[in-house]
Amino acid sequence: xxxxxxxxxxxxxxxxxxxxxxxxxxxxxxxxxxxxxxxxxxxxxxxxxxxxxxxxxxxxxxxxxxxxxxxxxxxxxxxxxxxxxxxxxxxxxxxxxxxxxxxxxxxxxxxxxxxxxxxxxxxxxxxxxxxxxxxxxxxxxxxxxxxxxxxxxxxxxxxxxxxxxxxxxxxxxxxxxxxxxxxxxxxxxxxxxxxxxxxxxxxxxxxxxxxxxxxxxxxxxxxxxxxxxxxxxxxxxxxxxxxxxxxxxxxxxxxxxxxxxxxxxxxxxxxxxxxxxxxxxxxxxxxxxxxxxxxxxxxxxxxxxxxxxxxx
Amino acid sequence: xxxxxxxxxxxxxxxxxxxxxxxxxxxxxxxxxxxxxxxxxxxxxxxxxxxxxxxxxxxxxxxxxxxxxxxxxxxxxxxxxxxxxxxxxxxxxxxxxxxxxxxxxxxxxxxxxxxxxxxxxxxxxxxxxxxxxxxxxxxxxxxxxxxxxxxxxxxxxxxxxxxxxxxxxxxxxxxxxxxxxxxxxxxxxxxxxxxxxxxxxxxxxxxxxxxxxxxxxxxxxxxxxxxxxxxxxxxxxxxxxxxxxxxxxxxxxxxxxxxxxxxxxxxxxxxxxxxxxxxxxxxxxxxxxxxxxxxxxxxxxxxxxxx
Numbered sequence: 310x311x312x313x314x315x316x317x318x319x320x321x322x323x324x325x326x327x328x329x330x331x332x333x334x335x336x337x338x339x340x341x342x343x344x345x346x347x348x349x350x351x352x353x354x355x356x357x358x359x360x361x362x363x364x365x366x367x368x369x370x371x372x373x374x375x376x377x378x379x380x381x382x383x384x385x386x387x388x389x390x391x392x393x394x395x396x397x398x399x400x401x402x403x404x405x406x407x408x409x410x411x412x413x414x415x416x417x418x419x420x421x422x423x424x425x426x427x428x429x430x431x432x433x434x435x436x437x438x439x440x441x442x443x444x445x446x447x448x449x450x451x452x453x454x455x456x457x458x459x460x461x462x463x464x465x466x467x468x469x470x471x472x473x474x475x476x477x478x479x480x481x482x483x484x485x486x487x488x489x490x491x492x493x494x495x496x497x498x499x500x501x502x503x504x505x506x507x508x509x510x511x512x513x514x515x516x517x518x519x520x521x522x523x524x525x526x527x528x529x530x531x532x533x534x535x536x537x538x539x540x541x542x543x544x545x546x547x548x549x550x551x552x553x554x555x556x557x558x559x560x561x562x563x564x565x566x567x568x569x570x571x572x573x574x575x576x577x578x579x580x581x582x583x584x585x586x587x588x589x590x591x592x593x594x595x596x597x598x599x600x601x602x603x604x605x606x607x608x609x610x611x612x613x614x615x616x617x618x619x620x621x
Numbered sequence: 622x623x624x625x626x627x628x629x630x631x632x633x634x635x636x637x638x639x640x641x642x643x644x645x646x647x648x649x650x651x652x653x654x655x656x657x658x659x660x661x662x663x664x665x666x667x668x669x670x671x672x673x674x675x676x677x678x679x680x681x682x683x684x685x686x687x688x689x690x691x692x693x694x695x696x697x698x699x700x701x702x703x704x705x706x707x708x709x710x711x712x713x714x715x716x717x718x719x720x721x722x723x724x725x726x727x728x729x730x731x732x733x734x735x736x737x738x739x740x741x742x743x744x745x746x747x748x749x750x751x752x753x754x755x756x757x758x759x760x761x762x763x764x765x766x767x768x769x770x771x772x773x774x775x776x777x778x779x780x781x782x783x784x785x786x787x788x789x790x791x792x793x794x795x796x797x798x799x800x801x802x803x804x805x806x807x808x809x810x811x812x813x814x815x816x817x818x819x820x821x822x823x824x825x826x827x828x829x830x831x832x833x834x835x836x837x838x839x840x841x842x843x844x845x846x847x848x849x850x851x852x853x854x855x856x857x858x859x860x861x862x863x864x865x866x867x868x869x870x871x872x873x874x875x876x877x878x879x880x881x882x883x884x885x886x887x888x889x890x891x892x893x894x895x896x897x898x899x900x901x902x903x904x905x906x907x908x909x910x911x912x913x914x915x916x917x918x919x920x921x922x923x924x925x926x927x928x
Contacts, residue, residue, distance in 0.1 A: 333792070357788065357823070365781045365815035372785020375763070375771070377716075378792070380785075396812070399775045400782055404763050 311474035312449035315413040318470055319344025321456040322381060326352045332460065333373050335359055335382040337366045342472075343383040343413045363393040367408075371400035374407040379460055385419075386412035386428030386469050390435045401465050402438040408466075409459045410435075415445070415469040416556030417584065417601060418506060423591035428469075429584050433561025435467040436534050442487060443534040444468045445555075445563075447508035448477045451531055454485035462487070469505065473594050476509040478529070488532045490540035496526030499612050499619070500544035500551045504530055504563050507554035507582065513605035518612060525612060536566050538574070545575035550619040552612050554582035556603060578618045580611045660703050665871050668738065669699045673900045674927050675734035675747055681920040683751040686759070689910040690804060691731035693835040693868070693895040700874040701800060702735045710740040713767040719797050720786050722771045724779020725804035725833065726760040727912070732769065733757050741768035777810025779803060780830055784820055787828040798882070800829045806838030809847045814859065820888040821860025828888040829881045830861070833868065835897035839911050856890040868893025901926055 326332050326348055338361045340346040349356035359366035363384055370382040382389070389410050390397050401408045417427045436443050442464065446452040452470060459466040478493060493508065494515050503511040508529045515525035526548050528540055544551055551571060553564040564581035571579060584601050598604050660668065672695050680686035698721075702708075706719045723732050730750060737744045742756065749755035756765045760774025771782050783801040790797050807813060820828055832852065840846045849855075856863045862884045866873040874893065881889035897911070898904030901923040904915075915923055 333788075355792065359819060360815075360822075362812075362815035362819065364777075364812040365784075365819055368778050368781020368812065368816065369785040369788065369819070371771075372782040372787075373789045374785070375782070376786050376789030376793075378785075378789055395775050396778055396781070399772055400778050403772045 310477045312477055313474045314446060314449050314452040314470040315342070315344045315472075317449035317452040318411060318413070318456055319347035321453045322348040323351050325457065325460050326355065329379065329460065331378050333357070333378045333380050335366050335370055335380065337361055337363045337384040337388065339384050342385070343411070345381070345383050363388050364396045367393045367396035367410075368400050370408045371404070371406050374401075375404070379407055379409070381409045381411055383411045383413065385426065386415040386431045387426055388412075390431055390467070391428070394434055397435070398438055402440055405440045405464055407463050409468065410466065411456065411468045411470065413470045414472040415505065416471065417589040417597045417603075418556065418594035419472050420594040420597060421591050424588040427589050429556075429558045429589070430561070431469060432533060432555070432557050432563070433565075436561065436566065440465055441534060442466045442532065444487065444532050445504040446470065446531050447505060447529045448475050448479055450477060450479040450481065450483050451485050454483070455487070455531065458485060458487050471506055475506055478509050478512060485531070488535050488537060490537040491529040491531065492526065492540075493529055494525065494527040496524040497548055498524040498550075499616055500526040500528060500548045501554060501608055501612065502528045502530050502541070502544065502551060502563065502567055503554040504533065505556055507556060507603065507608075510603070510605040511554055511608055514608035514612060517605070517609045523612070523616065530563060530567070533563055533566055536570065538570050541567055541570045542574045545571050545577045550578045550615045552580045552582060552608060552615060554603070554608050557583055559583040559585055578615055580615045582608050582611055662871065665699055665703055668703060669695045669871070670900070670927055671738065672699060672731065672734045674924060675737070676730045677901065677915055677920055677923040677927065679730050679733070679747045679750045680914040681916070682748055683914060685751060685914050686730055687727040687912050688730065688914065689837070689897045689904060689908070689912075690725060690833065690835065691728045692899045692901065692904065693897045694725075694728055694731055694802060694833040695899065696869045696871050696874055697802060697831055697833060697893055698731055698735050700871050700878060702739055704875050705878045706800070707797065710768065713741060717795055717797055720770050720783070720799045722779045722783045722786065722799060722801045723761050723769070724773055724783075724801050725776065725807055726773030728802070728804075728833075729757070729759065729761045732761055733766065736766070736768040739768075742766070776804065776807040777812040780813055780816035780820070783828055783830070784816055784823065784825060787820075787825045788823060790827055791825075796827075798827045798829065800831065802831050802833060804838070805832055805834040805836065805843055805849060805852065806846070808832065808849055808852070809838075817856065817859040817861065824886045825888045826885050829878065829891060830856075830888065831891045831893055833895055834892050835895040837897045837906065837908055837911070839908070841908065853892050856892070860887055861890040862887050863890045863892065865892045865894065868895035869899055
């Protein structure tokens with residue numbers, strides 16, 4: 310079953326808006342795409358469209374937050390933090406204000422719009438900022454919970470959602486805990502740590518590997534920052550090899566964050582499923598995932614090679 | 622009264638928690654606190670001179686800082702903090718306070734001087750400017766200093782922040798006002814004009830932008846580096862009620878701020894014509910002192926002039 314994470318976001322905002330009169334939502338002329346228009350429809354007085362001006366939007370968000378509001382600010386992942394990085398740095402991160410930047414259209418599954426709209430650096434940028442909690446939910450169920458957690462937790466959050474519908478990997482009763490990796494599949498031979506749409510690809514890869522007797526653990530690292538060090542160290546010591554998978558550039562995202570922990574605490578062979586140092590082009594989402602080697606098959610073959618390395 | 626570390630986080634987590642009963646708070650203010658000490662015009666002029674002395678001394682002691690753009694905005698800040706603003710130095714986060722947002726964050730020495738004079742922290746602390754572990758950071762830092770509303774220093778961001786503050790006031794039905802102080806060179810930043818457009822769009826008549834128009838920026842005169850003129854016309858075109866004043870004339874400034882309170886449905890921009898380094902002969906219009914502190918001899922000479 311597939312569900313839209315941005316629709317989950319829009320609906321959750323309405324629910325939160327009913328509970329908490331201090332929730333204010335901002336958008337930068339993309340409210341139909343980010344689904345903040347759902348909140349705008351019910352609470353027009355608490356919704357501000359900032360027009361195509363992301364820098365200003367972040368500043369407004371900071372001012373509202375400094376005045377006691379819980380602010381959700383949305384646009385495409387390519388525009389925040391990219392278009393307004395310094396505003397996020399100085400107006401939100403430095404003072405640690407209660408601003409939740411929720412972006413949609415993360416990664417290259419934006420598809421046909423091409424390079425200008427592919428968000429492949431956002432995690433590197435936002436993870437570099439002290440004090441930010443950074444979440445990439447794996448599905449709509451987790452999105453709903455992550456948005457609620459963000460609303461209830463004081464401080465800056467970045468939550469990255471996708472354009473296409475995302476396969477549901479969590480059971481309806483799933484409980485999201487920020488900062489904790491979720492073990493979606495146990496395994497002892499190798500671990501795949503994934504985020505976003507790559508989580509379901511990792512599960513598919515694990516299924517294929519199992520047919521050949523390879524026991525692959527799958528972790529969903531939905532909170533990239535602060536990262537679950539214990540789960541990473543445990544995976545390294547218990548399975549001896551780690552593959553990371555993300556719809557992002559190889560540098561500065563999930564892979565880098567995991568590698569830092571592994572290198573410091575428990576060095577084991579690693580491989581990285583991510584976009585190498587290039588910009589992707591236009592195409593259908595599935596075509597792009599294949600072209601830039603972000604499929605279950607890529608995870609599977611990479612895992613096989615890594616296991617050989619581990620055995621050497 | 623430490624605002625560092627956990628204390629600051631906690632306070633921010635619930636910034637508007639205390640003194641929420643507006644009527645009670647206002648009565649308290651009127652009866653107990655000299656938030657508008659009735660300084661005579663002469664006393665305000667003397668205060669402006671005191672602030673200038675602080676700026677010279679503190680940047681001199683720090684060995685770095687931005688005296689030029691601090692000195693140019695002295696009267697603007699004096700008029701606000703000693704006449705216009707409704708605020709409470711004892712309770713810097715009083716929800717009903719007017720907000721002064723220093724967008725040109727390099728004028729932090731001026732802000733610190735006036736906050737100290739108004740009792741937000743001891744005057745002696747001014748000597749700690751830019752020193753390790755000081756609450757007085759090189760540029761304004763809302764997590765460090767009581768009375769500082771926004772962390773600034775990266776130009777162009779304060780007006781956007783002020784929009785958020787003004788919108789929150791409207792949502793909460795509070796009648797406080799937001800005052801943003803911008804530099805003229807700062808108006809090179811595109812974000813200023815994004816914010817200018819949005820302020821008018823949201824009809825924020827509780828928002829005032831003051832441009833400290835001293836005609837100079839680091840690389841030279843505005844007109845040579847990046848021409849801003851006609852600056853008042855630009856603000857007008859963006860939908861602002863626009864007032865031009867002599868930015869060193871306290872009476873004109875106070876009149877402009879009072880006039881802004883009467884303007885409805887649109888924000889007010891006050892273009893304050895000033896002189897960079899005002900008050901110290903060898904600093905006036907001297908770009909060397911944009912971002913350079915006076916040395917010992919210069920401090921002595923400046924203080925002599927500011928007697």
